[in-house]
Amino acid sequence: MRTVIFDLDGTLADTSGDLIAAANSCFRGLGLGDLLNVEHDAGTALRGGRAMLTLGFSRVEGFDQDEVDRQYPFLLNAYAEDINSHTVLYPGAMEAVEQLKSLGYAVGIATNKPEGLAETLMQSLGVRNEFASLVGADTLPVRKPDPEHHFEAVRRAGGDPLQSLLVGDTATDRDTSRNAGVPSVLVTFGPGPDDVRALEPEATIDHFDELIGVVSKLIG
Template sequence: MTAATFPRAALFDLDGTLLDSAPDMLATANRMRASRDIGPMTLEVLRPHVSKGARAMLAAAFPEMEQGTREALVPEFLTIYQEELGRHSVLFDGVAEMLEALESAGTTWGIVTNKPEYLARDILPQLGWETRCAVLIGGDTLTEKKPHPLPLQVAAERIGIAIADCVYVGDDERDIQASRAAGMPSIAALWGYRQAHEDPAEWGADVIAERPAELLDPALWPSLRHLVGAT
């Protein structure tokens, strides 16, 4: 029997998968609320919406506001968030060790996020990742973003590794939809952000992981070739 190995490449969503950025988002939302004489909201209320993007977080922060009015607040949200970026966020427990294990095994890793690329790129030096992250695709890098497969396809192309030899890890259904559409094996990260009605077991991920520490075990990482061979 061949010993389990890590994939040649691991691609990750950022917010809710590698980085617990909800505290930065909360600081942003509460600065906006304070400027409108509205009291602060709690992390518990905002957290389930973080992976859905700025518009979803604004809807949670200003639920009584008309949608068109909220839409006009997106630039303000992004400007304030850039000021709060990295001030309160932390890596999820086990992420640092997981990335070190991947690197030690010779695995290339990168980030594919729906966050605007300039914001995602700004966080890399704060984490010491500017030379470690082999590829970064943001939500505005290409003409499409997740759940479209193009960001994953381009990420694999840029690092020169076949899609069959990559695995994508994300905490949102769109991550798994993008993976499936690209033909890339996937892992659903249960430690991230999701709303109460969402059931990751229904997303169709190849593997479901409860904690980053589980990904220290190479046997947990799916391989497209193995999956095909098992069918």
Template sequence: MKTVVFDLDGTLADTSADLIAAANYCFGSLGHPNLLSQKDDAGVAMRGGRAMLELGCQKLGLMDEGFVHTQYPRLLKAYSRNLDKHTKFFPHVIDTIHKFQILGVNSAICTNKPSALAEELISRMGARHLFGELIGSDTLSTKKPDPAPFIAAVKGSGGIVEQSVMVGDTVTDFDTARAVGVPIIMVDFGFKGYDFGGAKPDAIIKSFVELPEVVMGLLGSSS
């Protein structure tokens, strides 16, 4: 059965504001509670907590891996308290998943967000039932771009790896798809800080309205 495997942050949902708030909570201990901004740093926020902590250190002229290592658990704790305060699905996400259901296409999530946070977020947003499987950064012993989480997401949702496709927004997602040997569709929603790193995906979409046609074109119309 055909399966679309989605990244979460920056692909299905705009989580940037809540992630930036959690990172700024950490930098508040250094006297910079508003170091990162939604305007300039949303694209980096989509790459996760560590990326934001590293960016903040760069802005402060700090090359302190110890700070990132120490603050990351604090960031996750702060984020868990308000993980859906501002987060919302990108336009047409839910309608698109429903259309895939009509087409007989599975949907799954493969994210480098800790699984408990990912499960909690999707559940709070009322959409957990739409995804046959959710694999987080700690579900297995490896995470993206290792192929194992993607494969687990496909199989867990009842799909076949050879009839699957990855939808993501970062080089990590691109590398994951290439490691598995499946097509990669990348989203570009115009956030400053997005960085495909020179990756050449099989397709780029700017709206979820485009996705069903692109997926069926890559995987074929037969079941």
């Protein structure tokens, strides 16, 4: 079965507000105040917790990678406690998923967010049951950009890895698809659309309305 696998953060949903809030709770706990803001740091937020902590600590003196590692569990706890105050699905995302399913495609999720957090978020958004699979950062011994992460999401969705593609928003997604030997479609409506185009994926989309046409051209 032809299969479309979606990244989560920055692709299906803008999670940057809740992620930054969790990171700032760590900084406040150290007496540093809020070191990140959504307007300027959303792109870093969508690259993960350690990237946010690293950026925040780069703005003050006296903190190094050891502190990033110490604070990371606290960030995950803070995020789990308040995972959906600001998160929104991107316009047209679920309509595109429904269209794909109606046309006979399997759909799933491959994310470098820990599986438990991804499950909790998708349940809270009320859309988890629309996806046949969800593979997180800790589901397997490997994660994106290892191709097995993508392949497992495809298999769990009941699809054929040779007839699949990955929809994402970062170099990690592009590299995952190349390592897997499948096409990538990168969205431009998240932070840094020019950077996305520079990654030279097989296709980009400016809105989920364009996805069906692109998918049909790439995998039939």
